[in-house]
Amino acid sequence: MVFKRMLGAFGVGAPSVDTVLSTPRIQPGGLLTGEVRLKGGDFDADIEHVTLSLVARVEIEHGDGEGAGVGGFSRAQVSGPFTLRQGEDRVIDFQVPVPWEAPISEIGGQHLNGMALGVRTELAIAKAVDKGDLDMVAVEPLPSQLRILQAFLQLGFQFKSADLEAGHLYGVHQELPFYQEIEFYPPRLAAVGEVEVTFVASPHGLEVVLEADKRAGRHSGDAIGRFTVSHDDAMRTDWPSEIDRWLAGLSQHGHGFGHGGFGHGEHHGDSYGHHQGHHGHHGHHEEHRGGPGLGAVAAAGAAGVVGGLVAGEIVEEIFEGDEEEGGDGDW
Structure with missing residues (x-):
């Protein structure tokens, strides 16, 4: 997904972002590593911060019923303020601690049915925040x-x-x-x-x-x-x-x-x-x-x-559906 995700909150010609994980499979208590790749758009942009969030699909009670929502459960700011020049390529390396209580979503390379975990990249420009990239991540058991x-x-x-x-x-x-x-x-x-x-x-x-x-x-x-x-x-x-x-x-x-x-x-x-x-x-x-x-x-x-584990639904679709229904929030 190299630079293809335009930051829609900032209009046509805005910067683009792509997050590449060095560790797409992690364990509770480990480190999530990788880099955020930014490409400047048609104008200079004053970036206030770049933040990564671990997000998950969570079942939530609503009165007598139950629904699903997407919640961020761990946030880390990986960059403070800087100016991204027109057309500039910039790479931000990161190491983000994974909570010890992180849920298990994969065993032996097989996805656990019902689980959806991801890493969301957020850019803040001029007080507006664009959740510009979502990458799937797998948490394997200790x-x-x-x-x-x-x-x-x-x-x-x-x-x-x-x-x-x-x-x-x-x-x-x-x-x-x-x-x-x-x-x-x-x-x-x-x-x-x-x-x-x-x-x-x-x-x-x-x-x-x-x-x-x-x-x-x-x-x-x-x-x-x-x-x-x-x-x-x-x-x-x-x-x-x-x-x-x-x-x-x-x-x-x-x-x-x-x-x-x-x-x-x-x-x-x-x-x-x-x-x-x-x-x-x-x-x-x-x-x-x-x-x-x-x-x-x-x-x-x-x-x-x-052995015999049935793979879950496509997690991108799970996230998109839940975001439309309940939005994405920080717990």
């Missing part, structure tokens, strides 16, 4: 997160979808104004329905929230558990055994962690409250139908996680 996702597949779960929900999780320290839910179909004979996994990462470790739909017995409903684990301990934990232990506890005791918590993690009680700002959780739950999934058995490495 090794500690990948181990947990693989464990669900080893237990026979299949990937369903992922999305971002506006709001905060009850009892969890959370920097971003939304959280990600990665949803799995259960094995056919499981006592639980769909299971949702939420990661809240930090430099020190992971807060992991599990929500299971208990579909059988007198203790039907949703069960929620959470635990904290360091990144190092997450790599040493036998996650299939620990998750299976938690699921067995749900069927035996109706709630919580049935056998005393997660091996190397810090146990935070049997169950807890609710999602602050959550929408009451869907109202119904689909049965497992063997739909789009990651495969029943995880192979070693990321390839095992994404």
